Amino acid sequence: MQKNFPQYRILIFSSDVQEIEHMSELIHDRISSPKITIAANFKSVCKIISAFNFDVILVCINHTDSGIEILDFIEKNISRAGVIVISDIMAISEIVDSKNADNSANVFDYLPKSELSSLLLFKSVIYISEKNKFHIKLKNLERKYSNLFEMNPVPMWIYDLEFLKFWRVNDAAVRKYGYTKDEFKEMTLKDIRPKEDLVKLEKAVGMVRKHKKLFTNGIYRHKKKDGTIMYVEVVSNIIYIDKVKYGLVLANDITETLDYIQAIEDQNSKLQEIAFNHSHIIRAPLTNMMGILNLVKEMDLNTPESAELLEHLFTSCNQLDEKIAEVVKKSASYPLSKN
Incomplete structure (x- = not known):
């Protein structure tokens, strides 16, 4: 009989020696060179699961209570293996359906023990392995996007x-x-x-x-x-x-950004005001100074009239200095928030 070539790591859990042998025969019948590990009791299952990784975990359940215990343990401690449950107990079938519906960390499949065959088991192994690979990729993707959300x-x-x-x-x-x-x-x-x-x-x-x-x-x-x-x-x-x-x-x-934009707009308004008024503020004393200088050029500097004109010139220079200082003050940097 033609066999499947990928080497699967399979854990078989059963307390029945004949059942373990039967499962091993069914697996070897269809799957080439499987790597099979046996666990005959709950204690050994716990130890093996903690130490090794598996592609598929085969769980044979003959009693409801012990079956629930092992399934709960697998669900809590294993996140990268598909689980095939073999049983004829209807309650176990319902539990498997419930775990799949609840988006469990594992992928579960249920096979009736009374209908088990090498072909049915082979199909389940292939199905559970491929579905589990997709499940792992999906979980990794969810974790990646969850990190992007949480760490943003x-x-x-x-x-x-x-x-x-x-x-x-x-x-x-x-x-x-x-x-x-x-x-x-x-x-x-x-x-x-x-x-x-x-x-x-x-x-x-x-x-x-x-x-x-x-x-x-x-x-x-x-x-x-x-x-x-x-x-x-x-x-x-x-x-x-x-x-x-x-x-x-x-x-x-963007509160701080909007505050800065408002501060810049206020500063621009002040600068526009200065640009509009500076000629009227500065030009008046400057015009006086230019007129006085034109008169002084044509006069005798030793006359009383010349002294009076020079005094007006000095006054206009002081006025110009004051207006320049006023312009500098108005154009000072607008205070921005440092918070």
Whole structure:
């Protein structure tokens, strides 16, 4: 009979020696050079599982209580092996279905012992191995994106679109807004918005509810736990978790940026005022000085009239100095926030 070539690492757990031999024969009948390890009792299973890695764990269950115990142990201590449960106990079959439905860390398959054959076991080994590989890749991908969410330096959260409750928040949101994660779970999006902005919030969320896919961004006002109002640039997207629609939000605090922009605009206004008025402020004493100098050129400097003109010239020079100092003061740097 043609055999499958990949070498599988298989652990067989059974307290029945004849059952172990039968399982080994069925495996060798279809699978080429399998690496089989035997565990005859719960203690040895615990020791072996802790020390070695397996592609497939074959568990033969003849009693409900001991079967539940071993399945629970495998689920808690193994995350990278597929589990094939062989039994004729209906309660065990229901437990396997329940673990698969609960998105367990392991992939489980159930085979009725009374219907077992080498072909059925072979198909299950192939199925459980390939499904487990995909399961591991999926879990690694979920872990990767979970890390991107949790470790993002910008506040992020996932919220329920029906009631607007926070479903999950990252550490950056905790630091920025001042609430603990447990506090966030008891809150809705309305709790971080000023009352006068709630209509704007309902309008934005209403738009998200109408679409299956939607990417939006905008600037909004948010409120911290201490009551501080900040401006945030919000980027929002729709995601689906277990086929349930949620909103994913990234909220970047841009309050300081807006303060700097306002400071620059105020400074520009001052500079425009100076540019408009400087000729009127400075030109008056300068005009006086130029007129006096023209008269002085044509006069005898030893006459009383010349002395009076020189006195006017001195006064105009002082006026010009004062106006220049006033312009310098008005054009001084606008004080920006250092917080």
